[in-house]
Amino acid sequence: MVSSINMSKNVCVIGGGPSGLVAARELRKEGHNVVVFEQNHDVGGQWLYDPIVENEDPLGRDNFLKGKDLRWVVKTTAKTAMDKVVEEVYDAVVVATGHYSKPRLPKIKGMDAWRRRQIHSHIYRVPEPFRNEVVLVVGNSLSGQDISMELVDVAKEIHLSAKSLDISEGLIKVISKYDNLYLHPQIDSLHEDGRVLFIDGSWLIANTIIYCTGYSYSFPFLDTKGIVVVDDDRVGPLYEHTFPPSLAPSLSFIGIPRKLIGFPFFECQAKWISQLLSGKKTLPSWDEMMQSIEKFYHSTDVAGIPKHNTHDxxxxxYCDKYADYIGFPHLEEWRKELCLSALRSSDVNLETYRDSYEDKEMLQEARKSPHFTQLGTEAFAP
Structure with a gap:
């Protein structure tokens, strides 16, 4: 099933965040009938800020989708007192639920028996609840660094545990600046009395552990009879991280890849999916798609990339390659350089890079260049 008839389809988009919204827009532009399902009270996804998340189930409700004779049966539950279940049938489903919903937690000896507070960065909001505490932050990537820097003015001590002690110049500067911020190797074990033992034999007693350990892919609402599986954070098999060959193009995923300029990439994915469903584009054969997937998996294995980093x-x-599928403009050089400049700056000046204006010339160039998503109101008409 690698091509589609040139006719309007009834399409279900799961998720009303950035990737789901652009999917809905592009599908409507191609003449498809679109329904977007969103578990929150409004659209926006992770950009819809909620100040209170302590009691949240990060996965929401397990609504149910299953394929049936190349169409999709979608059962949804309205969040009302009646919890009414509605069943509808769609020609295609676009899964756009992102990858920032299901917290990924490490497996640490004694974790279940540790009686003090343990949270994931997913529910961290402000530093005040940690005033005068000894806080252990696990993970020194973006969220771990940011949360640690927020805590230095309120917490008694912040201890940052990292897989590697080979850290950036920017983080070295921050740790050197604050006398209540410490760096540790990985955790060996947790103990009921509050002790945290590290692999180098050192230990401390903490009040709270904040796990800044990323997220896992999860699609509890989707039943593909085992055709699409999540194996150690590899979602597959997916052709170009988007289409399961056996179900394409009636099932597709937007927003699976990580560590790229998200919004333009989501737009490319949405355009490609929309044009495939309207018959303007076709996919390779099932064999060709599977060969491409296996070739990609082999290349990651040879490069020593762990399975859980498949989509990084x-x-x-790769963004430009995707754009070529649909005749979309490549990312402008100024856009790439703005991104790289911010990364370079953060590597050196972790506390101040967001306030840096060293890229003024690139910003001026950006303002002169028409943004390739700059559209008139007619583009959003029904």
């Missing part, structure tokens, strides 16, 4: 692309060229 970090590659401008």
């Amino acid at each position: 692309l970090a590659n401008f060229e």
Whole structure:
């Protein structure tokens, strides 16, 4: 099932965040009938800020989708007192639920028996609840660094545990600046009395542990009879991280890849999916798609990339490759350089790079260049 008839389809988009919204827009532009399902009270996804998340189930409700004779049966539950279940049938489903919903937690000896507070960064909001505490932050990537820097003015001590002690110049500066911020290796074990033992034999007693350990892909609402599976954070098999060959193009995913310029990439994905469903584009054969997937998996194995990093692309060229599928403009050089400039600056000046204006010339160039998503109101008409 690799091509589609040139006719309007009834399409279900799961998720009303950035990727789901652009999917809905592009599908409507191609003449498809679109329904977007969103578990929150409004659209926006992770950009819809909620100040209170302590009691939240990060996965929401397990609504149910299943394929039936190349169409999709969608059962949804309205969040009302009646919890009414509605069943509808769609020609295609676009899964746009992102990858920032299901917290990924490490497996640490004694974790279940540790009686003090443990949270994931997913529910962290402000530093005040941690005033005068000894806080252990696990993970020194973006969220771990940001939360640690927020805590230095309120917490008694902040201890940052990292897989590697080979850290950036920017983080070295921050740790050197604050006398209540410490760096540790990985955790060996947790103990009921509050002790945290590290692999180098050192230990401390903490009040709270904040796990800044990322997220896992999860689609509890989707039943593909085992055709699409999540194996150690590899969602597959997916052709170009988007289409399961056996179900394409009636099932597709937007927003699976990580570590790229998200919004333009989501737009490319949405355009490609929309044009495939309207018959303007076709996919390769099932065999060709599977061969492409296996070739990609082999290349990651040869490069020593762990399976759970399958979708970490970090590659401008891949964005351009995707654009070529639909005749979309490549990312402008100024856009790439703005991104790289911010990354370089953060590596050196972790506390101040957001306030840096060293890229004024690039910003001026950006303002002169028409944004390739700059559209008139007619583009959003029904």
